Amino acid sequence: KNEVEQSPQNLTAQEGEFITINCSYSVGISALHWLQQHPGGGIVSLFMLSSGKKKHGRLIATINIQEKHSSLHITASHPRDSAVYICAGFTGNQFYFGTGTSLTVIP
Amino acid sequence: DSGVTQTPKHLITATGQRVTLRCSPRSGDLSVYWYQQSLDQGLQFLIQYYNGEERAKGNILERFSAQQFPDLHSELNLSSLELGDSALYFCASSVAYRGNEQFFGPGTRLTVL
Numbered sequence: 001k002n003e004v005e006q007s008p009q010n011l012t013a014q015e016g017e018f019i020t021i022n023c024s025y026s027v028g029i030s031a032l033h034w035l036q037q038h039p040g041g042g043i044v045s046l047f048m049l050s051s052g053k054k055k056h057g058r059l060i061a062t063i064n065i066q067e068k069h070s071s072l073h074i075t076a077s078h079p080r081d082s083a084v085y086i087c088a089g090f091t092g093n094q095f096y097f098g099t100g101t102s103l104t105v106i107p
Numbered sequence: 108d109s110g111v112t113q114t115p116k117h118l119i120t121a122t123g124q125r126v127t128l129r130c131s132p133r134s135g136d137l138s139v140y141w142y143q144q145s146l147d148q149g150l151q152f153l154i155q156y157y158n159g160e161e162r163a164k165g166n167i168l169e170r171f172s173a174q175q176f177p178d179l180h181s182e183l184n185l186s187s188l189e190l191g192d193s194a195l196y197f198c199a200s201s202v203a204y205r206g207n208e209q210f211f212g213p214g215t216r217l218t219v220l
Binding site for chain 2 (some may be wrong): 030031033035041042043044045048086088090092093094095096097099100
């Protein structure tokens with residue numbers, strides 16, 4: 001069993017839809033990162049969370065420490081949101097990565 | 108552009124060889140992280156340096172080593188290369204040694220033939 005599990009693995013949405021990607025972890029972490037990897041391979045850090053909720057534009061990330069669960073929400077999805085989204089838990093001396101969620105947003 | 112630079116962009120080499128990947132962090136960032144992304148293993152954390160000192164160690168093989176120099180650039184040395192070392196190698200930088208957003212470089216694609 002992986003220390004960090006993501007769901008779904010693949011997601012196709014129509015433009016404008018509300019999207020949720022889930023991340024569950026089994027290790028004690030000090031921070032949870034959400035990353036976006038574009039089709040060209042580049043990686044962008046979207047959020048780093050240790051508690052609560054963060055918002056940036058149309059993206060919202062939440063974390064529930066007790067339930068060891070985090071969600072990434074995309075409101076009013078757009079084709080440019082098509083990418084792989086990866087969550088990663090940091091324990092203080094190790095990062096554990098989810099396998100990623102491949103999102104395709106259709107116009 | 109994240110401000111993190113990596114060289115070279117692409118590297119093709121043969122099994123048994125040794126290569127050095129270079130990373131320059133964003134101006135003002137003291138932490139450098141190295142990651143490996145292969146098709147079968149996904150993203151894996153290798154090692155972190157902060158202001159010249161090793162701070163965290165992940166799944167880094169004994170054949171691999173890294174260091175961070177006084178000017179804060181970092182090098183990842185891969186030796187006795189095997190076919191399975193073919194991957195994208197990313198470095199990232201952040202201001203502090205933990206608790207901060209990381210900025211990723213464009214990666215070095217290593218192909219071992």
